[in-house]
Amino acid sequence: MSAVGTVSxxxxxxxxxxxxxxxxxxxxxxxxxxxxAIGAVVGVLVGLIAFWNREAPLGGTGSIGGIAALxxxxxxxxxxxxxxxxxxxxxxxxxxxxxxxxxxDTAGLTLTGAGMALLLIVSVFxxxxxxxxxxxxxxxxxxTLVGATVAATTYALALIASEITTRxxxxxxxxxxxxxxxxxxxxxxxxxxxxRNFSALGAGGAASAQAFNLTLIIxxxxxxxxxxxxxxxxxxxxxxxxxxLRGVGVIRMLLVLAGVLLIGVxxxxxxxxxxxxxxxxxxxxxxxxxxxxxxxxxxxGLPKSFVLATAVFEGGLVVIVLLxxxxxxxxxxxxxxxxxxxxxxxxxxxxRQAEAQTAAVSAAAARAAALGPVxxxxxxxxxxxxxxxxxxxxxxxxxxxGALIGALLPRRTR
Numbered sequence: 001m002s003a004v005g006t007v008s009x010x011x012x013x014x015x016x017x018x019x020x021x022x023x024x025x026x027x028x029x030x031x032x033x034x035x036x037a038i039g040a041v042v043g044v045l046v047g048l049i050a051f052w053n054r055e056a057p058l059g060g061t062g063s064i065g066g067i068a069a070l071x072x073x074x075x076x077x078x079x080x081x082x083x084x085x086x087x088x089x090x091x092x093x094x095x096x097x098x099x100x101x102x103x104x105d106t107a108g109l110t111l112t113g114a115g116m117a118l119l120l121i122v123s124v125f126x127x128x129x130x131x132x133x134x135x136x137x138x139x140x141x142x143x144t145l146v147g148a149t150v151a152a153t154t155y156a157l158a159l160i161a162s163e164i165t166t167r168x169x170x171x172x173x174x175x176x177x178x179x180x181x182x183x184x185x186x187x188x189x190x191x192x193x194x195x196r197n198f199s200a201l202g203a204g205g206a207a208s209a210q211a212f213n214l215t216l217i218i219x220x221x222x223x224x225x226x227x228x229x230x231x232x233x234x235x236x237x238x239x240x241x242x243x244x245l246r247g248v249g250v251i252r253m254l255l256v257l258a259g260v261l262l263i264g265v266x267x268x269x270x271x272x273x274x275x276x277x278x279x280x281x282x283x284x285x286x287x288x289x290x291x292x293x294x295x296x297x298x299x300x301g302l303p304k305s306f307v308l309a310t311a312v313f314e315g316g317l318v319v320i321v322l323l324x325x326x327x328x329x330x331x332x333x334x335x336x337x338x339x340x341x342x343x344x345x346x347x348x349x350x351x352r353q354a355e356a357q358t359a360a361v362s363a364a365a366a367r368a369a370a371l372g373p374v375x376x377x378x379x380x381x382x383x384x385x386x387x388x389x390x391x392x393x394x395x396x397x398x399x400x401x402g403a404l405i406g407a408l409l410p411r412r413t414r
Contacts, residue, residue: 028087028162035079036155039072043150046071047143055136058129064137065125068146072153073118079154080113081106083161093232105228108221109169112176113160115218117153119179119211126186166229170351173222174344180215184208198336199270199277209269216266223259226351227252233354234299247298251291258287281336282405288343289317295350306353313346 050056050067059065084106088094094102129135137145160172184201187208193200202212234248264280292314296307320338323329 028159031083031086031162032155032158035083035158036151038079039075039154040147040151042075043068043071043147044143046150047146048139050146051139051142053139055138056142057136058132059122059126060129063125063129064142064145065122065129068125068149069118069121071146072121072150073114075150076117076154076157077110077114080157080161081110083158084109084164087162088164093229097228101228104221105225108218108225109161109164109172111218112172112222113157115215116172116176116179117157119176119183119215121149121153123179123183123186126183164229165355166226166233166351167348167355169222169226169229170348173219173226174348176222177215177219177340177344180211180219184212184215187211194333195331197270197332199265199281202266202269203271213266213269217263220259220262220264220266223262224256227255227259230255230351230354233351247294250298251295254287254291254294258284258291261287278405283401285339285343286401286405288347289314292317292343292346302353306349309349310346313342316342 046067047064051064056067057063097105160168164172181201187206188201189204189206189208190200202209202216231248231252234251261280261284265277265284268277268280270277292310296302296310317339320335320342324332324335
């Protein structure tokens with residue numbers, strides 16, 4: 001083949017992908033700009049009605065931040081749901097799910113996106129009110145600020161919903177949990193909550209406590225959705241002639257179990273039943289610790305750098321617990337906060353690794369398809385040396401350990 005023919009062939013093979021990618025990008029941007037326009041109009045109208053002929057503070061009751069956050073959540077929720085369904089219905093994950101599972105996934109992700117927006121806006125305006133004390137804005141300024149905030153929020157939510165992947169879903173989960181906890185910290189009725197434990201943020205009937213518990217419930221729901229996304233990515237790692245996928249089912253089981261336990265933490269606040277609450281909370285941490293420890297064993301072929309990082313994270317969890325007991329260096333609040341940070345950081349790294357390996361396998365398959373069918377040399381079947389993983393026994397064992405630790409915690413923290 002001549003040089004000209006080679007160049008023409010290369011262009012012919014490479015041109016469709018950029019064209020499709022560019023079309024998808026333009027479609028996402030168009031949806032996001034349309035959502036921003038709707039958000040701006042609704043935000044301005046709500047701002048005019050709420051702040052007509054009066055001044056309003058940046059944060060607090062009846063403030064610009066409160067109105068902007070509520071409006072952004074109410075407008076952003078249907079925008080997120082519609083854009084997510086529109087861009088997901090042709091994907092493999094969507095087609096393999098039942099209608100009930102699709103509805104649960106859509107509801108969970110929509111609540112997460114809208115809730116994250118609401119909590120972040122409230123937190124930002126609360127901090128701004130502390131920075132600009134006694135500042136009040138008149139009707140035009142307040143209305144403009146509400147409209148701009150709602151427009152920016154709906155634009156961001158539409159972009160996120162149009163490209164939900166394992167990596168973006170994990171980032172969304174982390175942002176949502178951070179925003180919810182941070183907002184509860186800023187608005188907690190008891191400023192000394194951290195003297196006891198992290199769960200004290202969810203005690204009582206105040207709005208901050210309800211927001212904290214709702215954050216945990218929605219976060220647990222999203223983790224169960226993340227389990228499906230991650231399972232699809234991990235399954236696609238298998239190459240012809242190899243790949244034992246029995247460990248993927250264990251990872252899915254542990255993630256779903258962790259999500260259910262986190263939902264239990266939110267449904268049973270610490271002031272409702274301290275022992276049951278602690279059982280849910282400690283069991284969730286134990287599940288994640290077991291997951292971190294087992295991933296390098298369950299999934300062969302992971303990069304050595306990630307395996308080393310996983311060992312560091314697991315060791316970090318052990319050190320965090322030991323510094324609480326028996327050393328007694330800090331209180332239970334520090335243990336919970338540091339453990340959540342370590343778990344979220346590892347989960348983000350893990351999902352990025354899974355998505356990166358999926359992309360590599362897809363690229364290799366595309367190259368193989370472009371080159372045409374190639375007969376691979378005969379290869380003897382290599383029996384798997386991995387024994388079946390007893391999922392039920394593993395789940396029961398993890399729950400027993402978590403329950404024992406949770407039952408003992410009240411005696412040590414009172």
